[in-house]
Amino acid sequence: MDMARDALVQEARELLAAMENALLEIEAEGASPEAINAIFRAAHTIKGSAGLFAFDRIVSFTHIAESMLDRVRNGTLPLDQPLMALLLECSDYIAELVDAIEARREDIEPDPERRARLEDALNALLGEPKAQVATVRQAAPEPAGQVEVESGESVSSDNWHLSLRFSQDVLRHGMDPMSFLRYLGTLGRIVHIVTLPDAMPAADEFDAESCYLGFEIDFASEVDRQTIEGVFEFVREDSDIRILPPHGKVAEYISLIGALPEPAGRLGEILVKGGALTSGELETVLARQAAEPVPAKPIGTLLVEQEMVPQAVVAAALTKQKQGEEKRAQEQKFIKVEVNKLDALIDLVGELVIAGAATNLLARKQKDPQFEEVSQALSTLVEQIRDAALTLRMVPIGEVFQRFPRVVRDISRELGKEIQLVVTGADTELDKSMVEKLSDPLMHIVRNAMDHGIESTAARVDAGKPAGGTLRLNAYHESGSIVIEVSDDGKGLDRERILKKGIERGLVQPDQILSDSEVFRLIFEAGFSTAETVTNLSGRGVGMDVVKKNIESLRGEVEILSRAGQGTTVRIRLPLTLAIIDGFQVMVGESTFVIPLELVIECVDVGGHDTRHNIVKLRGEPLPFLRLRELFDLPPADGVRESLVVVQYGQHRAGVVVDRLMGEFQAVIKPLGQLFNQVRGISGSTILGDGRVALILDVPNLIQRASRAQAALAWHGQATTTPEQTGGN
Structure with missing residues (x-):
């Protein structure tokens, strides 16, 4: 239950x-x-x-x-x-x-x-039903040549003929047969209709909740067969519905009369009276039907003739069989699986990955060629199983996006603004665990964009903009990550105002030189707000700091791009999965670290490069870097030939200096626990094949640290360099 x-x-x-x-x-x-x-x-x-x-x-x-x-x-x-x-x-x-x-x-x-x-x-x-009005947008009448016309020997009628035998359970399913006929009347004109009560049982067997009626209808309309079939969409599976087009084939009418339970003579009279057939055409139909060779009788017919099974039972069975075949043909190739079952599968695959790593390590130690070959084959299969299992948890981000059309509609009306929502990239996939945690951050960003970003209609017109604003939701894959953008074409962020507020709160120094991105990052500080008024939607300085924390808890980052008078884009970058990754294993001293492989660009020998001020010149371009030994306060080592691992996240690059490069490694991400949640530069841990624990590096944070160090060094150099020294250089 x-x-x-x-x-x-x-x-x-x-x-x-x-x-x-x-x-x-x-x-x-x-x-x-x-x-x-x-x-x-x-x-x-x-x-x-x-x-x-x-x-x-x-x-x-x-x-x-x-x-x-x-x-x-x-x-x-x-x-x-x-x-x-x-x-x-x-x-x-x-x-x-x-x-x-x-x-x-x-x-x-x-x-x-x-x-x-x-x-x-x-x-x-x-x-108080109102008079008949045209509320449904109908397709423009098609030219006569577009109406469905069957080839071969055809009848002369210009009308459709519909033969309806509703299921006895149609009323129990909450459907009223008359509602379908009324709806059919909105698509054209019902020329002739005959109600057939032949299936009505005796009074003592009558069930008031059952439907025993059938209908023969001649219908004039310019719509196509698909539109007429759509009228009966909700009862098609349980009812017998036959639709013959204008100028239908004689053979179709032969088939129709032969398939219906009523006597052929009675059906012929109905067809002639309604104009589906002329008297001459009816004679042709009946003559052809009589002249056709008698086929071998189906088992159902034989059972009926021998009075072993009632006709109604056989007819119902055949109808169900046909509907079952059609349903199976159209059945969607999807099954629903509980999320906890998928999570359990991912956990087991993670343990399998760890066991595979231990097997590889043992194979290398044994130096047995056959053992190594089997171990390598096992690793390949584990990798394929891992990828297939992770794919099961990937869902389109449209699952999050689909709630925003309603949100934009309601909020724009509340604010009295004209705002259009444009959604792109809704089919971009990411891990379902992230989808569930993205809703609240995106909701806050969208509300801020509508309340503070997009101007009022009057202000937009005064600024020479279209009266209606545009809010865009976009998602795409880049560098092994998923990027989600919320963009508006509003007034943009006020850089000077944000900077002034940051100085007032002591977040930055008055003489400090900041880039636009660094200034805009101030709005993620707790309680930071430049809004002059507080609304039902925003303005209390609460929310953007929570947005940043939620995104960072998913091992992601958020940045803001804005141009005055043109609009603002909030860009969220997330890893594709939170479970298992391909990693690149490095060592500093006896400590092992793992870098997500998709973020590694190249490895360079540090020897021969000038590494003063933590900046290396790589192919003519300056590259900031960090030494993991200094970052994690590891003991110094003499005579170690250091290597530089170049990493990239989005458009930003930096280097990480390590002692040894150990190669690729499948890493099962394990949480660090509450004690280490606030440690910067580490996003998780993993278990190595020999049972030791390795830390997974938080590359976005390391790049940010390296860039800040470079900017601070540049600012300090400018502050301490005299004009004479500058001229001397």
Whole structure:
């Protein structure tokens, strides 16, 4: 029961996200049958799933919303802005009901006042249906040549013919057959319709919850077959629906009459009366049908003739078989797996990697060629298993991005600004554990951009900008990392104001020379704010420091790029995974360190290079570097031939000086524990093949340290150099 409940909650949230996306699409691009069907489908599926578990609160509320949506589908209710706002609020309230189900509190109404207000609004719309209006954007009528016309010997009718036999369970599933016919009427004109009650049982066998009706319909419309099939999308799996196009083949009508349970003569009369066939065409159809060789009878027909099985049972079985085949053909090739199972798999793969490293070490010590060969093959397989396992946890970042269209819509209206959201790179993948932790930092950055970054409409017009601002969310891969950018075309950051505030708070010295990036980095300090007013969204100096801490906890970094009057970009850079990496093993003295291999550019022999002031000239370019021995206060060593490992993170490079290069190594990242969480320059640890622990270096932090040291040295040199000395140089 708990597993089924969890599955319901997950499915409901996915459907609500689809519902919200469809509503926002309608608001931006206008109503379309596909979007309206998506909204209706979401509400209907949530109601049906909740009904299976007797979650009556969500069933009763969703039923009212579904009834209103049915009128929207049929064109009797206009989908205007007030109704859009009401539907979005209904979606939010259904989400509250789903949260209550997850918390095992489904018997407690989460917000009675809100429910009563929403139900009153929905019932008001249902109680006063408006006149027929055109609310669904229809495709422009296609030329006659575009209408589906079958080749071969054809009938003369210009109309579609639909033969409908609804499932007996259609009413139990919450569907009203008449709603489909009303919706069909919005796509064209129903020329002729005949209701067939032949399947009605005797009175004592009649079930009021079962549907026994069939329909033969002649329909005039310029739409294509796919559009007509879409009308019956929600009952297609359980019903027998046959659609014959204008000027259909004679052979199709022969097949239709032969497949339907009603007598051929009666069906022929209906087809002639509705205009699907002329009398002459009907005679041709019946004659051809009679002249065709009698095929071998299927087993179902034989069982019916021998009165062993009722006809209704055979018909239902054949229908189910056909639907099952179609469903399997269209079935998505995905399965849902609990996250904790994936985490357990990753942990086991990590232990396998460690065991593989120990095997390699033992093979090298034994110096047995066959043992080494087997060990190498094992390492290759472990690496492939590792990559495949990590791929299982990779999900598109669109899972985070999809919540922001609604956020931008609501906040822009609250602020009275025109803001358009542009999302790119939503299919870029990263580890699911990061996706869950990215939501809050991105939300704060987006809110700041809308509140403080993008100007009011009047201010933008005065500045010669378009009245509406643009907010961009972008994601892409670069140098083994994922980069997420939040950009706006607003007024940009005020460098001088930020610097002044930093000096007032003692964060920088008045005579200190800072680059733009260093000045903008000040806004990540706790409590730092230059806002003159505090709003519901921002301005209290709380948030950006938390953003930085959250990103750094994921072994990432955040930087700000801004140009006055043009806008601001907040760039977040994260590793692709937090579990297992390819590492480059180095040693300083007897201590072992691991550098993420994807960040290593090259290794250089330090001998022969001028390394004064921790800057080396590499191929004509200055490169700042750090000595790990000095950084971690390791004992000095004489006669060691040092090596320089050049690392790059984003657009920044630096060097790391070590004693020995040990080669590539698969590193399983282990947390350092609370005691060492605040240690800078280290992002984690790993276990070596011989059981020793090695520290994983935090490359972004090391590059930042090297760059700061270089900048401080340059500033100190400028401060202590006299004009005469400068001229002398």
